[in-house]
Amino acid sequence: MDHVESIYSEDAVGAGAELWVDKKERITVYKIDVNARSGSALDSYKRALEKQGKRAAAKKSFGGSDINSLIKHGMDGLNIYGPMHNIHTTEEYTTVQEIVSFAELIKILMTQP
Numbered sequence: 001m002d003h004v005e006s007i008y009s010e011d012a013v014g015a016g017a018e019l020w021v022d023k024k025e026r027i028t029v030y031k032i033d034v035n036a037r038s039g040s041a042l043d044s045y046k047r048a049l050e051k052q053g054k055r056a057a058a059k060k061s062f063g064g065s066d067i068n069s070l071i072k073h074g075m076d077g078l079n080i081y082g083p084m085h086n087i088h089t090t091e092e093y094t095t096v097q098e099i100v101s102f103a104e105l106i107k108i109l110m111t112q113p
Contacts, residue, residue: 001023005019005021008021026064027064027068027069028068028069028071028072029068030067030068030071030072032058032078034058040076041076041077041078042056042078044109044112045078045080045109047112048105048108048109048112049105051108051112052101052104052105052108061079061081063079065079067079080105080106080109082094082099082102083095083098083099083101083102
């Protein structure tokens, strides 16, 4: 961070500007073990998907949400994404059937033992 700041600071001075950097941590990276223990959030998610005839697929995500902070403080959880295509573009969309299926998944997660 200091190296990057020094490069930007030099460029700012060269342009007659001043650089101010806020170094407060805003998000923490986390990793979930794909071989999750029984009873974990990931295990519950996998079981809920199986009830819908689906399988979980591990993917890297470069986003952030509340779960980043919760995991940092020892809580177990997942960031479950709703159905989206062309995410964060002007062409983002989903379908009614995908929303219905996702709502059913959430219901399973909320009611399964």
